[in-house]
Amino acid sequence: MPIKDKPQPRRPSLITSLLIFVPGLLLLANLVLPIFTGPPIPRVPYSFFIEQIEDGDVANVEVGQNVIRYRLDESSDQPDQVLQTTPIFDLELPNRLEANGVEFAAIPPAGNRWFLTLLGWVVPPLIFVGLFQLFSRRQGGGGLSGALSITKSKAKVYVEGDENKITFNDVAGVEESKVELAEIVEFLQAPQRFIEIGARIPKGALLIGPPGTGKTLLAKAVAGEAGVPFFSISGSEFVELFVGTGAARVRDLFEQAKKKAPCIIFIDELDAIGKSRSGGNGMGGNDEREQTLNQLLTEMDGFGAGDATVIVLAATNRPETLDPALLRPGRFDRQILVDRPDLSGRLAILDIYAQKVKLGAEVDLKAIATRTPGFAGADLANLVNEAALLAARRKSETVEEQDFSEAVERVVAGLEKKSRVLNKAEKEIVAYHEVGHALVGALMPGSDEVQKISIVPRGMAALGYTLQVPTEDRFLLNETELRGQITTLLGGRSAEEVIFGKITTGASNDLQRATDLAEQMVTSYGMSKILGPLAYAQGQQNNFLGNSGNTRRPVSETTAEAIDQEVKAIVEGAHQEALSILEKNRELLDAIAIQLLHIEVMEGEHLRKLLSQVQANDEQPEHQADAASKFVNA
Incomplete structure (x- = not known):
């Protein structure tokens, strides 16, 4: 569990209160004071002001930069009344005033209005300073440290003695990875045994593997077994809006770790800050993510060994995007694969x-x-x-x-969708489609055992499904088995052709998967007699998240056409084989489909007994005769 003895934020000091109260009081005075200084002076148009001068109604005038104030003569309708107008660029005004005997002068500077200058120049900075001090203290630090708390590391710290701590007993299915990490635990518990023989423990260990395989759980288990402080942080927490924040947080994290050494730093989702700098994105050396990565590289080179041991564990499911400088010996010396379990x-x-x-x-x-x-x-x-x-x-x-x-x-x-009601014709098509998959799959080598057929819609698009379960874990498949999988995928579409003489949109996913598998056979596995044992697809090392882009190597038009023809030949051959199997077992196809329409779900011993009656083709397809010895990584 995270440490909970963090000091509580202190109340704002008297100085902070004054910095907020005094500017507020002055601002209030500036708003209220004009109310007590008397009624406002009426403003008249400049043309009316000139007309009054010509009529001899003006006694004296005070000319300012932004305003002209004047007093009316005793002979006017409103003697001694003070009016004002807005000046315009009028060079004849002094001559006109002198010609009409009007006394005029400039408005004297307002020496008694010093508080306006104070409000304009002093109050805004005071308000800003007061709010900044209040904000920084509420962030959990006082003075300079509070103001700069944005650069502090956000790592959570786990310590020994937690009731819910995780150990290696809580992690299963990754025994080889546990052995690799157990060595780090032994070094943290008894480093002298390694030091005496001259061994150097790796500074960093990188856990790589598909999502959900337990990389973070393994890191927590290392902390639980070693009994040392464990700093946990995500890579995305280093980089924020402000430039330099990520590098400052990296420095702060390693400073905290050195004080509590020996300890472990765990950085989850390392690819958030560790992406390769040679990606060709055109960013310069001042890019925020690049600064953070450079600081991490520097820190991993700088901390010491022995009693000040700081070991960095990191996890990612995108190791292909990491910068090579991170993976060199001396930083992340050890890469530990955390794969899906057998x-x-x-x-x-x-x-x-x-x-x-x-x-x-x-x-x-x-x-x-x-x-x-x-x-x-x-x-x-x-x-x-x-x-x-x-x-x-x-x-x-x-x-x-x-x-x-x-x-x-x-x-x-997916979720069963009993509310999705199919009409009679659609339900019949789905039934024959799924039974077609099952009949062909029962004969094909390499196909998993059919355990269930259902025409109850599931998920977002599946109107029915055929559940095939493997009897064992397979790591190698030969060409015959791959072709058998393609044939099974096309069994549903073939059943629609045999029974109804037309096809529907229900086989779109089957066609996509069959085509992808056939293209892999040609471009990746070298299972083409015409193109030979060459790889026409680019290698995707450690790509655990898949790649939606085009992975085919640049090839000539002739080669590309040959690849397309080979892929088409494989799929078309599987299609013809599925058609021949279903035509030979037409009666069994009708019998199973009719039962499925009545009960909607077939499984168990009854289904296996029906599928055992499927008859194979008399003639073996040509491609099966010489392909049994060709194996490929599945």
């Missing part, structure tokens, strides 16, 4: 989160782990929580297997 890792994670809910006696966590390949730790935590919410909605006292099954489908396919 089957045993998912089971361990489910064991941890399942302890926080009441499980039913028949819940099989291993079966759940098998059904969730590709799930990160955060996904599994959300899965357990969703299952608990579903159980609470049923008013059940425990979380049962059915709750986990529904939670998996909610996470994978």
Whole structure:
């Protein structure tokens, strides 16, 4: 937990109160004083003033820069009345006054109005100083430190003894990463053993991996195991509006860390300040983010070792954007991959989160782990929580297997939309579409086991879905298996062609995925006899967030045309194979689709028994004969 013994802000001092009270009083006096100085002097047009001079009604005149005041003669209708007018550029005015015998003079300077000068020149700075002092004290610091608190680090500090501290026992599925970080913990606890042998602990360790895999949790576990102060801050908290703020906060953070050494600094989302300076964005050396990065590089080179050890942990899911100067030895010496867990890792994670809910006696966590390949730790935590919410909605006292099954489908396919009612024709098309996927997938090598078919709409666009669950974690796929996946994806569209003789828009996502997979086979995996074992796609190292841009290398028009033809040939071949499978199993396709239209959901042993009746093609496709030995990273 964060330290809570931070001193409370003090009340504004007497000087601050006076700086606010006195200018306010003077301003009030300036507004109220004219009320007690008598009625205002009437203002008349300048032409009327000249007319009165010609008529001999003016006794004397006082000429000023901005105003002309004059008193009427005793012979006028209103003797001794004082009037004023606005002067204009009139060079004949003195001659006219002298010709009519009018006494005139300049308006004397207002020596008794010194407070107006005070209000104009002194009061505004006093008000500004008073408000600044009040603001700076409310920021939690007094005097100069309060005024400059914007440059202070916003890092949260965690200390030993917290009741809810996290240890390595609370982290699962990343055993290799824990081993790497355990060495840092050992150094912090017993540095002399390493120093005596001449070993130097890494100054920095960078945790990289997809979102939700537990990078931040691992950093907190290191702090909990080491029992040293732990400074936690996000990279975005360094950079703000004011130039130089980020660099000042970096300096302040490392100054605080040195005072409490040995300790750990954890910077989450390092890419917010650590982006490469060679990005070609045209920014100069005074860019705020670049100044912050330069200061971080300097600080990581400057702090000492031994009893003053400060170890920097950082996390990012965009390591490809980081500046090379950050990743060189001596700064972030060690890069630790925190990847998605395998089957045993998912089971361990489910064991941890399942302890926080009441499980039913028949819940099989291993079966759940098998059904969730590709799930990160955060996904599994959300899965357990969703299952608990579903159980609470049923008013059940425990979380049962059915709750986990529904939670998996909610996470994978989206929320069930029973309110989205399809008409009879659309419902029939969706049923045949999904059964087509299932029949083709039951025969294809490399396809996952079909466990459920549903024509209940889910998510934003899915009008039905076929749930396929892998029986094991796979890391390599051969060409035959990849082509089988493409064929399975086209099974829905092919079923629409076989039954209705026309196609609908429902296969758009299937076509997109099939085309992408075929293009990867040609451009990335070298699975083309015509183009050969060449990579026509640019490598995407450690790109955990995906890349929506064009990744194809610059190629000639001839090569680009050949790639397109190969991709089309792969997809078209899979399409023809799916059509032949469904035409041969037309009766089974009709039988399963009719049942699905009545019950809407098919799963379990009954579905597996039906799919076991699918008959394979008599002739094996040509591409399967010689592709069994070609493997590729999945």
